[in-house]
Every structure is written in structure tokens, then in C-alpha cells.
Amino acid sequence: xxxxxxxxxxxxxxxxxxxxxxxxxxxxxxxxxxxxxxxxxxxxxxxxxxxxxxxxxxxxxxxxxxxxxxxxxxxxxxxxxxxxxxxxxxxxxxxxxxxxxxxxxxxxxxxxxxxxxxxxxxxxxxxxxxxxxxxxxxxxxxxxxxxxxxxxxxxxxxxxxxxxxxxxxxxxxxxxxxxxxxxxxxxxxxxxxxxxxxxxxxxxxxxxxxxxxxxxxxxxxxxxxxxxxxxxxxxxxxxxxxxxxxxxxxxxxxxxxxxxxxxxxxxxxxxxxxxxxxxxxxxxxxxxxxxxxxxxxxxxxxxxxxxxxxxxxxxxxxxxxxxxxxxxxxxxxxxxxxxxxxxxxxxxxxxxxxxxxxxxxxxxxxxxxxxxxxxxxxxxxxxxxxxxxxxxxxxxxxxxxxxxxxxxxxxxxxxx
Amino acid sequence: xxxxxxxxxxxxxxxxxxxxxxxxxxxxxxxxxxxxxxxxxxxxxxxxxxxxxxxxxxxxxxxxxxxxxxxxxxxxxxxxxxxxxxxxxxxxxxxxxxxxxxxxxxxxxxxxxxxxxxxxxxxxxxxxxxxxxxxxxxxxxxxxxxxxxxxxxxxxxxxxxxxxxxxxxxxxxxxxxxxxxxxxxxxxxxxxxxxxxxxxxxxxxxxxxxxxxxxxxxxxxxxxxxxxxxxxxxxxxxxxxxxxxxxxxxxxxxxxxxxxxxxxxxxxxxxxxxxxxxxxxxxxxxxxxxxxxxxxxxxxxxxxxxxxxxxxxxxxxxxxxxxxxxxxxxxxxxxxxxxxxxxxxxxxxxxxxxxxxxxxxxxxxxxxxxxxxxxxxxxxxxxxxxxxxxxxxxxxxxxxxxxxxxxxxxxxxxxxxxxxxxxxxxxxxxxxxxxxxxxxxxxxxxxxxxxxxxxxxxxxxxxxxxxxxxxxxxxxxxx
Numbered sequence: 001x002x003x004x005x006x007x008x009x010x011x012x013x014x015x016x017x018x019x020x021x022x023x024x025x026x027x028x029x030x031x032x033x034x035x036x037x038x039x040x041x042x043x044x045x046x047x048x049x050x051x052x053x054x055x056x057x058x059x060x061x062x063x064x065x066x067x068x069x070x071x072x073x074x075x076x077x078x079x080x081x082x083x084x085x086x087x088x089x090x091x092x093x094x095x096x097x098x099x100x101x102x103x104x105x106x107x108x109x110x111x112x113x114x115x116x117x118x119x120x121x122x123x124x125x126x127x128x129x130x131x132x133x134x135x136x137x138x139x140x141x142x143x144x145x146x147x148x149x150x151x152x153x154x155x156x157x158x159x160x161x162x163x164x165x166x167x168x169x170x171x172x173x174x175x176x177x178x179x180x181x182x183x184x185x186x187x188x189x190x191x192x193x194x195x196x197x198x199x200x201x202x203x204x205x206x207x208x209x210x211x212x213x214x215x216x217x218x219x220x221x222x223x224x225x226x227x228x229x230x231x232x233x234x235x236x237x238x239x240x241x242x243x244x245x246x247x248x249x250x251x252x253x254x255x256x257x258x259x260x261x262x263x264x265x266x267x268x269x270x271x272x273x274x275x276x277x278x279x280x281x282x283x284x285x286x287x288x289x290x291x292x293x294x295x296x297x298x299x300x301x302x303x304x305x306x307x308x309x310x311x312x313x314x315x316x317x318x319x320x321x322x323x324x325x326x327x328x329x330x331x332x333x334x335x336x337x338x339x340x341x342x343x344x345x346x347x348x349x350x351x352x353x354x355x356x357x358x359x360x361x362x363x364x365x366x367x368x369x370x371x372x373x374x375x376x377x378x379x380x381x382x383x384x385x386x387x388x389x390x391x392x393x394x395x396x397x398x399x400x401x402x403x404x405x406x407x408x409x410x411x412x413x414x415x416x
Numbered sequence: 417x418x419x420x421x422x423x424x425x426x427x428x429x430x431x432x433x434x435x436x437x438x439x440x441x442x443x444x445x446x447x448x449x450x451x452x453x454x455x456x457x458x459x460x461x462x463x464x465x466x467x468x469x470x471x472x473x474x475x476x477x478x479x480x481x482x483x484x485x486x487x488x489x490x491x492x493x494x495x496x497x498x499x500x501x502x503x504x505x506x507x508x509x510x511x512x513x514x515x516x517x518x519x520x521x522x523x524x525x526x527x528x529x530x531x532x533x534x535x536x537x538x539x540x541x542x543x544x545x546x547x548x549x550x551x552x553x554x555x556x557x558x559x560x561x562x563x564x565x566x567x568x569x570x571x572x573x574x575x576x577x578x579x580x581x582x583x584x585x586x587x588x589x590x591x592x593x594x595x596x597x598x599x600x601x602x603x604x605x606x607x608x609x610x611x612x613x614x615x616x617x618x619x620x621x622x623x624x625x626x627x628x629x630x631x632x633x634x635x636x637x638x639x640x641x642x643x644x645x646x647x648x649x650x651x652x653x654x655x656x657x658x659x660x661x662x663x664x665x666x667x668x669x670x671x672x673x674x675x676x677x678x679x680x681x682x683x684x685x686x687x688x689x690x691x692x693x694x695x696x697x698x699x700x701x702x703x704x705x706x707x708x709x710x711x712x713x714x715x716x717x718x719x720x721x722x723x724x725x726x727x728x729x730x731x732x733x734x735x736x737x738x739x740x741x742x743x744x745x746x747x748x749x750x751x752x753x754x755x756x757x758x759x760x761x762x763x764x765x766x767x768x769x770x771x772x773x774x775x776x777x778x779x780x781x782x783x784x785x786x787x788x789x790x791x792x793x794x795x796x797x798x799x800x801x802x803x804x805x806x807x808x809x810x811x812x813x814x815x816x817x818x819x820x821x822x823x824x825x826x827x828x829x830x831x832x833x834x835x836x837x838x839x840x841x842x843x844x845x846x847x848x849x850x851x852x853x854x855x856x857x858x859x860x861x862x863x864x865x866x867x868x869x870x871x872x873x874x875x876x877x878x879x880x881x882x883x884x885x886x887x888x889x890x891x892x893x894x895x
Contacts, residue, residue, distance in 0.1 A: 010614075010865040010866065011429070013865070013869025013873070014876075015869075018876065236877065249634065249638045
């Protein structure tokens with residue numbers, strides 16, 4: 001009657017082999033990334049309840065620590081940075097970033113508040129700010145506490161305390177890597193609305209206005225979530241599946257193809273008249289979001305995210321050219337501005353003038369992954385608000401700068 | 417629950433360990449398998465479990481009733497119980513599987529005559545496995561009625577015969593005369609049998625995950641999506657997609673059957689062989705002795721023979737063949753494409769009979785390499801063409817697909833080399849010598865258990881790596 005008798009060497013060897021393989025691969029760093037899965041409505045989303053490094057564009061996060069140049073922002077932080085220069089990330093010592101049960105990069109949020117009739121309401125004791133976005137706001141390659149949204153939360157909370165406002169501030173970051181505007185709008189409609197945010201911040205990059213790519217090669221059934229998290233699958237994914245297996249055609253292959261074509265045209269000139277309709281389409285979508293938000297006592301904030309490449313181009317090649325007049329045209333019934341428009345591009349430029357000049361002269365290099373890069377020995381590299389090996393994303397200093405500028409404008413514009 | 421899911425691996429493993437732990441306790445052993453089988457069935461959708469229970473209760477009672485009638489010499493009682501079983505089983509099948517189909521077909525026919533009505537429709541998916549377990553229980557009552565089988569007195573054993581999870585949802589359609597005696601015998605643990613079962617399961621998983629799912633995901637499904645995608649194929653493309661679907665269907669269903677047979681073998685049960693390299697067949701008749709063998713023999717024994725078979729003369733025999741095969745088509749699915757598919761095979765089999773009788777001297781060709789190659793190619797293409805009907809969602813899709821064979825100007829769709837490799841492997845597996853798989857199996861048995869375990873671990877890892885994302889259900893689950 002002893003069940004162990006029937007388990008036998010075959011099963012034991014099979015299970016032990018799988019476990020040993022998994023453990024060995026983990027020791028060698030496999031399975032250290034956050035993973036995502038397909039979502040019929042949003043395109044893809046991150047798996048909830050996981051800890052790992054982001055794998056946006058397959059960039060390992062190993063080069064991104066820099067000392068804050070605005071020490072005031074460190075107040076209230078329990079952790080301090082001792083680095084004076086760019087250093088490789090210590091994989092063993094560094095803590096992986098958590099993803100909450102909601103599937104967003106957060107620790108935990110208060111659940112939505114509901115009125116006696118069961119409908120969601122704005123909690124009078126809580127000031128909620130919802131932030132959508134993509135890798136810039138997700139904080140690719142940056143520690144959780146350093147993301148601009150988290151820093152903004154601290155700054156706002158301190159301000160509330162100073163003013164004797166008893167409300168707690170909660171900045172909820174709903175950013176997912178790779179999302180474009182359509183996905184952000186859908187996130188608001190499907191995920192954020194029950195929280196009834198006081199503010200919704202929509203960060204804007206030129207590329208966000210392209211059509212969302214409906215296809216995703218990630219899996220879509222419950223058990224596979226566990227497989228996706230294993231080191232073994234990570235190894236297979238990178239060395240067998242992505243390299244050797246043909247990608248399954250998407251059910252929306254035609255849409256995906258169309259999106260890809262448009263994307264190519266858009267990349268060559270985001271402001272060409274031929275792609276103007278994308279901006280208009282986005283504006284219409286945003287108008288819908290704004291209407292819903294206002295009906296629920298919220299306010300829309302449009303935030304232009306400064307990109308390094310934009311600091312080197314003429315003013316008329318920046319997304320503000322489209323969004324500023326559009327936002328200015330949106331009025332409330334009483335004639336006041338309905339949308340708060342923020343553009344910290346000039347502040348970013350002012351923080352790193354020599355570096356920008358140098359880049360204008362010498363240009364950006366490319367690393368082995370094909371990403372724009374400036375090395376640590378690049379003249380004035382210490383000024384950089386962007387990552388050195390991936391100048392497409394902010395360094396912690398960049399996040400701090402962005403948080404500070406957003407905070408200052410909010411303090412100036414919002415009713416106290 | 418799907419065979420290719422992790423849940424099934426757990427269920428099978430737990431059942432295996434407990435089954436052999438309880439090998440001295442007959443009732444507990446069978447109760448374990450029965451509970452596991454009901455769990456297996458109700459895993460995805462528990463709402464139709466009552467159908468399985470109802471069918472079990474009905475035929476258990478009918479078997480005893482018929483036997484009691486026979487013992488009392490009461491033919492009327494026997495007939496009544498037999499009729500109750502037929503009406504009950506075919507009634508359930510007819511209502512859940514065919515009601516919507518016939519109602520909408522009548523509605524469309526009346527609409528053409530100018531008579532419009534708005535019928536009530538079930539609007540639900542066909543309960544999983546209903547075609548299989550109703551036929552299985554029917555075969556039991558018919559055998560008891562014919563006197564070729566003694567009724568099963570144990571409700572537990574009978575319920576297990578109906579619900580035994582490896583074969584419950586998509587066969588093989590087990591005969592009570594094969595299975596019930598196996599329940600009577602005390603199980604004898606045999607390590608060679610266990611490794612044979614595992615080998616069979618691995619074979620099935622390879623066929624399903626690496627052949628059927630990949631060909632389906634990359635070639636068949638994208639092109640059969642709608643008439644527009646079908647209409648862009650051209651002759652060469654349609655030919656390629658047809659071959660791919662033939663291999664997909666084979667890999668899917670033969671893979672399922674292999675896993676079912678292998679799983680049953682782990683518990684010491686032998687299920688009948690359901691596939692035997694069908695595309696090696698040199699004729700259509702041979703094909704049907706190698707493809708879904710449990711179904712074709714069921715129809716032969718309980719429909720064709722019941723109608724008189726070939727004993728009623730040549731022409732009536734031909735009629736019987738045609739009717740039986742049309743019913744085979746209808747059994748597969750509630751759609752005109754399936755009915756036509758069955759009729760198509762029936763018509764071919766009648767034609768072959770005619771040719772054998774009136775055209776081919778001696779009724780068969782002289783054996784030889786040329787005859788073998790030509791016969792095999794011919795049989796394969798006749799079958800593969802019918803599979804277009806099997807795959808198309810509507811007759812409109814089928815017409816569009818057939819129209820592609822009139823346009824040979826379009827180029828072959830571009831496929832990555834991996835897909836060509838899988839297509840080639842699908843063909844090669846049918847060209848291997850008959851004893852090759854047996855030799856592989858012997859090789860698998862010969863290695864120590866722990867090495868088999870390492871092999872299984874490697875297979876699990878590779879299957880996860882190579883098969884397309886998602887969990888594709890088995891095609892025959894819909895029947």
C-alpha cells in the first residue's frame with residue numbers, strides 16, 4: 001500500500017532533471033526578467049505577481065546607476081546611492097523590481113472606493129493620480145523608487161503635509177512597456193476608471209500616436225503563466241523559440257501588417273501630412289477620455305516627455321507642435337483650460353547643455369544591440385539625464401528631473 | 417481536460433500511483449478511476465456531466481433488462497429495453513448535436529418555399545465526447561441484445577467502462593466485450609508495459625504538438641480562415657494546404673489515440689489500435705482499415721451489417737455502403753459539409769466495388785511497385801481532397817477551395833524551412849519500414865528507468881520549446 005513504491009526511478013529522474021535544470025539556469029541568470037502575456041483587448045499585459053528585470057527591447061539592466069544631481073529629492077528616502085559615476089549593476093546585490101497583483105509596476109494600491117449605491121467614487125481622503133505610459137514611465141532600467149511617478153508621489157505628499165492637507169497622495173503607475181496611445185486609452189477605460197482618479201497623466205512621445213500592434217507572440221492560457229516564469233522557458237525562449245521557430249501568424253495579421261507599414265512611414269517623418277490623421281485620431285480618442293474623466297471629477301494632464309533626440313532638433317519637430325494648440329483649445333464650460341499641458345523639454349535641455357552640444361557635434365554611437373549610446377567617457381556624459389547604453393530611456397536623474405518639473409507645474413496650476 | 421495540458425499530466429500521474437497502490441482492492445481501484453474520469457470530463461464544463469451519468473444509468477438498466485427478458489424468454493421485454501436504449505442514446509445525441517442543425521436546415525428549406533418561422537434553438541456547443549460514449553454504450557446494449565455479451569452486473573464497472581478517461585472524449589470507441597473482461601482480471605504490474613505506455617504517449621504528443629499544432633497554426637488555420645484567404649491560394653497553394661491539413665488531422669487524431677492507448681496501458685488496460693499509418697494505404701478500402709479503425713468497425717458491425725451488409729445482393733450492398741458512410745459523415749458533425757464528406761467516401765467505395773466487379777480483371781490489380789505507388793498516391797489524394805470538406809466551415813468555403821484548383825498561375829505560398837521540414841517528416845513517417853517504430857520502442861524499453869526519466873524530461877522541455885504558443889484543443893473533441 002506504499003504509494004512511494006510506485007513512483008519509481010523514471011519519475012524521480014524526470015522530476016529531478018527538470019528541477020536541477022531550472023536551478024542551474026537560475027544560478028546563471030536565466031529567468032530574471034519580467035514576462036508578459038497576450039491580452040485580447042490591450043494587446044499584451046504583464047503577468048501579475050512577479051519579480052524581475054524588465055526586458056524591454058531585450059536591454060539587460062546593467063548600466064544605469066548614477067548619483068542624483070538634485071539631492072533634495074533624496075529627502076525621505078531610506079536608501080542612498082553611493083555611486084558617483086556609471087557602474088554596472090550588481091546582479092546579486094540588487095533587488096528585483098516587483099509587479100503587483102494588478103500586473104503593474106507597483107507594490108500595492110488601495111482598492112477602488114465605492115459609494116453606498118455600489119458605484120465607484122472619489123475617496124475624499126485620498127488624492128489619486130493615475131499615470132499611463134510605456135517604458136519611459138514604466139521606468140525601464142531604473143529602480144522602482146526612482147521612477148518619476150514614485151518621486152512625484154513623494155513630492156506631492158510632502159507638499160500636502162506642509163499645507164496641512166490631511167489627504168494621502170497615491171500616484172498609480174499603469175505604464176506597460178511598448179504601449180502606444182491606443183493601449184493607454186484602453187487601460188484607462190478598462191482598468192483605471194474604477195479608481196476614479198483626480199488626475200490622469202498621459203505622457204506623450206511622438207511614436208505613441210501610431211496604431212497599436214494587435215499581435216503578440218506570448219501565450220494566453222492560465223497554466224502557461226507558470227511556465228513563462230521559469231528559467232528553463234526563458235532559455236528556450238531566447239535560444240530556441242525566438243531564434244529557430246517561425247512566429248505564428250496572428251489572427252489579425254492584416255492589421256499587424258498595416259500597423260507595421262504605417263510605423264515605417266511614421267518613423268521616417270512623424271509630422272508629415274500623410275500621417276497627420278494618426279495625430280487627429282489620437283486627439284479624438286483623447287477627447288473621449290477627457291470627457292469621461294471630467295464626468296467623474298477628474299482632470300487630464302498631458303505631459304510631453306523629452307527625448308534626447310528632440311533636444312537636438314528644431315522646435316517644430318517636437319510633438320508639442322501638435323498637442324499644445326490642441327490642449328489649449330480644450331475649454332471647460334466656464335472658459336478655463338480643461339487640459340493641463342506640461343512640456344519640460346527646455347528644462348531638460350538646460351540641465352545638459354554641453355552634452356547636447358557635444359552630441360550635436362559628434363553624434364550618438366550604437367551599441368552591439370543597435371541602440372543609440374554614449375559611453376561613460378563621452379565628453380560631459382555626467383550631465384546625461386538619459387541612460388548611457390540606451391539613450392532612449394531616462395536615467396534616475398532624468399526621472400528625478402521629470403518628477404520635479406511635473407510637481408512644480410501641478411503646484412502652480414492646480415487649485416490648492 | 418486536454419491531454420496536452422499540465423492538469424492531465426498531474427491527473428494521470430496521481431491516478432497511476434494510487435491505482436497500483438490499490439491494486440489489491442478491486443472496488444477502490446475502479447472507484448478511483450471512475451472519480452478521475454468524471455473529474456476529467458467535468459473539468460472544462462461540468463454542466464453536461466449529467467448526460468454521461470444518464471447514458472450510463474440507462475444502458476446499465478437496459479443491459480440488465482434485456483438479459484432478464486432473455487432469461488424469461490420474453491422477446492417483447494428485450495425489444496422494449498433495446499428500444500429504450502436506442503431512443504435514449506440517439507435521442508440525447510440527436511437533441512444536443514443535431515437539433516440546431518436540422519431545425520435551421522428546415523427553416524432554410526421552408527424559407528425557400530416562402531414559409532418563414534423563427535424556431536427555438538439550443539445555441540450551445542456539442543457536449544464533449546457525446547458521439548463517442550453514446551455509441552460505446554449502444555454497442556454494449558446491442559451486444560447484450562444479440563446475446564454475444566453477458567450484461568455487466570456491477571454498476572461501478574459499467575460506469576467505468578463508459579467513462580474511462582483515456583478514451584472518453586474522442587475514442588477509440590471501446591467495445592464492452594473488450595474492456596469489461598479486462599476489469600474482471602486483477603491487474604498485473606509489468607514494467608515493460610508501463611514503458612510501452614509511456615512510449616506511446618510520447619509518440620502521441622510528438623504527433624500532436626510538433627506536427628498537428630505547428631502545421632495547423634502556421635499553414636492550415638490562416639488559409640482556411642475565410643473565403644477571402646482561401647480565394648488567394650491558387651492551385652499550388654491549395655494543394656499545399658490540403659496536404660498540410662491531411663497531416664494535421666492525422667497528427668491530431670492519431671496523436672490523441674496514441675495518448676489514450678498509452679495512458680490506458682499505464683493502468684494495464686489495452687485499447688484497440690485506432691490508426692495504422694493510414695496514408696500508406698494502397699486503396700480507399702485499406703485506408704478505412706487503417707484510419708479511425710474503432711469507428712469504421714463500429715459502423716460496419718452495427719449499421720452496415722444490421723442493414724444486411726453485402727449478403728443482400730450486390731446493388732443493395734452498394735446502397736448499404738453508401739448509406740452507412742453518409743451516416744458516418746453525419747456522425748462526425750452536424751453540418752452539410754460532413755454529410756457530403758461521408759457521402760463522398762460512400763460514393764468512392766461504391767465506385768471501387770463497381771470497378772472491382774466489372775472493370776478490373778479478377779477484382780484486384782496485380783501487385784507490384786508501380787501498382788503500390790500509384791495506388792497509394794491515388795488513395796491519398798482521394799482522401800486528402802475529402803479533408804477539404806472536413807475542414808471547410810460551409811459549402812461556400814468548399815466551393816471557393818475547389819475553385820482554386822482551376823488556377824495554377826499563382827505561386828506557392830512562401831514557407832519557412834522549418835515548416836517544409838515538418839511536412840517532409842510527416843511524409844517520411846509514413847514511408848518508414850513497418851518495424852521501425854517497434855524497433856524504437858524496443859530501444860526505449862531497453863534503457864534503464866532513470867534514463868527513460870531523463871528522456872521524458874528532455875521531451876517535456878523540447879515540446880514546450882517547439883510547439884506553438886497556446887493550447888490547441890484536439891480536432892475530434894468537437895465531435
